[in-house]
Amino acid sequence: MKMIVAIIQPFRLDEVKEALYAVDVNLITVSEVLGHGRQGGVTEVYRGHKETGNLLRKMRLEIAVNENFVEPTIQAIIKGARTGEVGDGKIFVYDLNEVVRIRTGERGTEAIG
C-alpha cells in the first residue's frame, strides 16, 4: 500500500480529478495549501507596491492506493496537472503501514478502496 501526495496548480484540479476518475481512482482528499518551489512565488500589486515572493496557492491531494494502482494514479496526476511550465508541482509516494475503515473496522487492502 502506498500513500500518494501531490502538490498541484489549483487551476488544474478539475483536470486531475477527471483523469483520476478515468483510471478508477475515486477516493481522494484535497486541501488548499500555500508554498513555492523553484517558481519563487507571485508578484501582486497593492496600491502600487509590489509584493514579491508571496507564497503561491496550491492544491494538495492525498490518495491511498494498493500497489497495482500506484502507477496509474501517478500517470493520471501527471496527465491532469502538467502544463509544461515551472510550478506544475510534485508527486510524493510513501509506504503506507496500515489503513483502518472506521465504520466497519476493516484493515489493510480491504479498507483502502
Place this chain on the structure above:
Amino acid sequence: MRRIIPLVITVVFTVVTPLLAEDASSSTNAVTVQTTQSAAREPVLDTGNTAWVLVSTALVFFMTVPALALFYGGLVRKKNVLSILMQSFMSVALVSLIWVAFGYSLAFSDTELIPGVLGDFKWAFLHTINPADLSPYAVSDTVGRIPHLVFVMFQCMFAAITPALIIGAFAERIKFSGFLFFTVLWTIFVYTPLAHMVWSTNGWLLKLGALDFAGGTVVHINAGFAALVTVLIIGKRKNLRSTPPHNLPFTLIGSAMLWFGWFGFNGGSSLAANGIAALALLTTNTATAVAALVWALMDVIFNRRSTILGVATGAVVGLVAITPASGYVNVGGAMVIGAIASVISFSMVTWIKERFGYDDSLDVFGCHGIGGLVGAILTGVFADPSVWKSFGAKYAGLAYGNPQQLIIQLIASGVSITVTLIGTLIIFKFVDLVIGVRVDEKSEAIGLDITQHNERAYTVIE
C-alpha cells in the same frame, strides 16, 4: 383554448382599432398633463420634493455599489469575486462620466437627432443647465418641481446600474478590457435611445401611452435580454458544473441592500415627496415580500428546504417585477405581481435554463429579463385608475376595464426587447472582434481576480 381564441381576437380588435386612430396628443401621460396644469399655476421649486429625490439618488447609487456588487459577488467562486466588485464599481464611474458628457442630453433633450428615438447634444456637458433651473420633467407633482440638476443625477444612477446588472451573465469569463469597452458602447447606443423612447418628453413609447413608472422596460427588460445575448455569444464557462456560491451571506446582504435602495429607485421615480411616492414604497415592499415568500414556498415544494439563495433571489425578482407598476397599482395588484413573477422566474432558472443549456452565470435573464417582462405586462392589467385620482391623471389596466393598456404594454415590451437584442448583438460582436470578450482558458481556470486585476480577495494563511 376554444373559448379563449375568440375572446383574444375580440380584445385585440377592439383595442387596436382606436389605438391606431389615436392622436398622440390625446394620450394621458404625466408630461402632457403637466402642460395643461402649468397654465393655471407656474412650476416652482419644492424643497420637500427636492430633498426626497436627492436622498433617492443616493439610494439608487447604493444599489449598484455595494448592493448589486455584493449580491453577485457572493454567488461566484472566490477566485472571481473581485472581478465582480470591480466591474460594478467601474460601471458607476464610466457611466457617470458618459452621462454628464452627453448621455443625459441624448436621452432626455427635447430637441432630437432622431424624432421620438434619440435626443441631441443640446445639454452636452450640462453647459446650459443652471443650478437654479427647474426640471422640465415632472411625474406626480407638476407644480412643485426639483432642480434640473437633481433630475440629471437621479437619472445618472439609473443609467449606471443598468449595465451593471448584465455583469452577472458573463461572470467568471469576461475579459476586463472587453467589459469596459462593451459598457461604454452599450450605454451610448442601447440605453440612451431606449430611455429617450420611454421617458423623454418626445419619446414615441411615452406618447403611445406606455406605463413604466421606474424602469421595467428601460432598465430590467433591457439589461435582462442584453444578458441573454451576451451569454450566447461568449459561450459557457469551462468545466461547468454546479459550484456552490462562495459567500451566501454576501448575497443575502446584497439582496437586502437592493431592497433598501429600491425605495429610492421606485419611490424617487415619483419625483415628489407625496402620496405616489408613498404608494411606490408600499407596492415595492409588498411585492418583494410576497415574491420572497412564494420562492421559499416553491423551494420547499420542489427542493424540500427553503434556502437563503432562494429568498434572496425571490426578493430581487419581486423588486424587478414591481418596478414598472409601482406607482400605478394598488396593494392587491402588488401582491399578485410579486407572486406571478416569482413563480415564472423560479421556473425559468430551475427548469427552462436547464433545458436550453445556456450559461447565464447568475440568472440575469431569468430574474431581470423575465421579471421585468412580467412586471411590464402586468402593469397593463393591474393599473388602478383610482390611485391617481388626486394627481391629475388616470391610468387604468385590463382589470379596470381598459384592455387597450395591456396592448400598449405588450408593444412597449416588444420594442424594448427588439432594441436591446439587436443593439447588444451588434455591440458585443463588435467588441469581440476588436479586442475580444473572453479570457483564455488558463486565465479562466486561474480566476479573473489574479489574471485581470493582479489581486486576490482572500488569503489562505497570513
